[in-house]
Amino acid sequence: xxxxxxxxxxxxxxxxxxxxxxxxxxxxxxxxxxxxxxxxxxxxxxxxxxxxxxxxxxxxxxxxxxxxxxxxxxxxxxxxxxxxxxxxxxxxxxxxxxxxxxxxxxxxxxxxxxxxxxxxxxxxxxxxxxxxxxxxxxxxxxxxxxxxxxxxxxxxxxxxxxxxxxxxxxxxxxxxxxxxxxxxxxxxxxxxxxxxxxxxxxxxxxxxxxxxxxxxxxxxxxxxxxxxxxxxxxxxxxxxxxxxxxxxxxxxxxxxxxxxxxxxxxxxxxxxxxxxxxxxxxxxxxxxxxx
Numbered sequence: 001x002x003x004x005x006x007x008x009x010x011x012x013x014x015x016x017x018x019x020x021x022x023x024x025x026x027x028x029x030x031x032x033x034x035x036x037x038x039x040x041x042x043x044x045x046x047x048x049x050x051x052x053x054x055x056x057x058x059x060x061x062x063x064x065x066x067x068x069x070x071x072x073x074x075x076x077x078x079x080x081x082x083x084x085x086x087x088x089x090x091x092x093x094x095x096x097x098x099x100x101x102x103x104x105x106x107x108x109x110x111x112x113x114x115x116x117x118x119x120x121x122x123x124x125x126x127x128x129x130x131x132x133x134x135x136x137x138x139x140x141x142x143x144x145x146x147x148x149x150x151x152x153x154x155x156x157x158x159x160x161x162x163x164x165x166x167x168x169x170x171x172x173x174x175x176x177x178x179x180x181x182x183x184x185x186x187x188x189x190x191x192x193x194x195x196x197x198x199x200x201x202x203x204x205x206x207x208x209x210x211x212x213x214x215x216x217x218x219x220x221x222x223x224x225x226x227x228x229x230x231x232x233x234x235x236x237x238x239x240x241x242x243x244x245x246x247x248x249x250x251x252x253x254x255x256x257x258x259x260x261x262x263x264x265x266x267x268x269x270x271x272x273x274x275x276x277x278x279x280x281x282x283x284x285x286x287x288x289x290x291x
Contacts, residue, residue: 001029003032008038010040010041013042013045016045017047017048017056018047020050023056024057025059026040029060029063029064030070034073035073038077041081042079044083045084046085046092047086047087050086051086052086053090056083056091057092057093058094058111058114059078059096060098061098062099062130063130063135064099064100065132066132066135069135070101071102071103073105074104076109077109081113082113083115083116084116087119088120088155091122092122093124094109094147095111095124095126096125096126096128097125097127097140098126098129099137100136101140102137104139107143107144108145111148114150115153117151119156121158121161122161123161123164124148124162126161126163126166127168128166129166137167140174141176142178145178145179147183149181159183159184160184162187163178163187164190165191167191170194170195173194175203176202177202178204180205182226183226184225184226185226188221188222189221190219192213192222197210197242200244205246207248208226208243209228209243210222210231210242210243211223211225211231211234211239215236232254232255237258240259240260240262241259241261242262243263243264245263245264246267247269248268248269251272252272253274259282261281261284265287268287270289272289273290
């Protein structure tokens with residue numbers, strides 16, 4: 001919470017959190033400016049007796065005061081791995097930028113094995129607001145991060161998210177050259193402002209089914225899903241599922257009328273069968289390969 005602090009070269013493995021105050025391995029907050037968090041490892045951190053629906057964060061840049069911004073923060077070249085939270089009734093985030101934060105650079109981090117198929121929700125990285133006030137993050141750059149294996153408990157309603165945007169949105173948050181894989185939602189934009197086709201072109205996705213927008217729980221959001229079938233299950237009538245180039249090793253069925261499934265030619269491969277059980281279905285520029 002002081003200006004000009006540098007965290008560099010530390011390994012941070014706190015005791016598993018039993019209270020909200022102990023649920024962040026590394027936190028930047030108060031009115032701290034000009035902070036660098038670089039070359040650190042945060043690993044093997046979770047929850048032990050944490051109250052229900054509280055979350056665990058590996059690194060949290062938290063602007064909790066509406067009148068005093070946290071400004072000029074670098075979170076770079078860190079390794080975050082094997083981080084979880086309260087089983088089924090809580091969640092976990094690798095890197096969080098939250099609230100009144102301006103000019104944060106989140107780059108060249110490796111975030112993997114978050115959620116560990118145990119928590120209700122899991123984020124590799126997320127930009128979000130806070131219940132303390134209505135000021136949202138601005139001038140946030142998320143670039144060249146490698147985010148993988150973000151998994152929530154499969155029995156819970158929510159899913160693992162590689163990159164989440166819950167506040168701020170475009171143009172306040174930008175993305176470039178991130179690699180995101182192995183999450184049910186590779187990207188989830190609850191502000192519905194980010195062009196996910198452009199995101200797919202500027203970042204590295206080995207696969208991805210884009211729904212933009214899609215209504216979930218009465219709210220429009222933009223999502224890149226890992227699974228073709230999951231995208232088709234969410235799609236409503238007259239919606240289009242856009243597939244980025246990649247190999248989708250799964251069978252899929254279309255059961256909603258007037259849905260379009262479109263790829264990008266020979267580089268978009270469904271390695272399985274596609275069953276069409278709905279009227280007015282369009283399938284375009286997708287190669288279907290049955291082994």
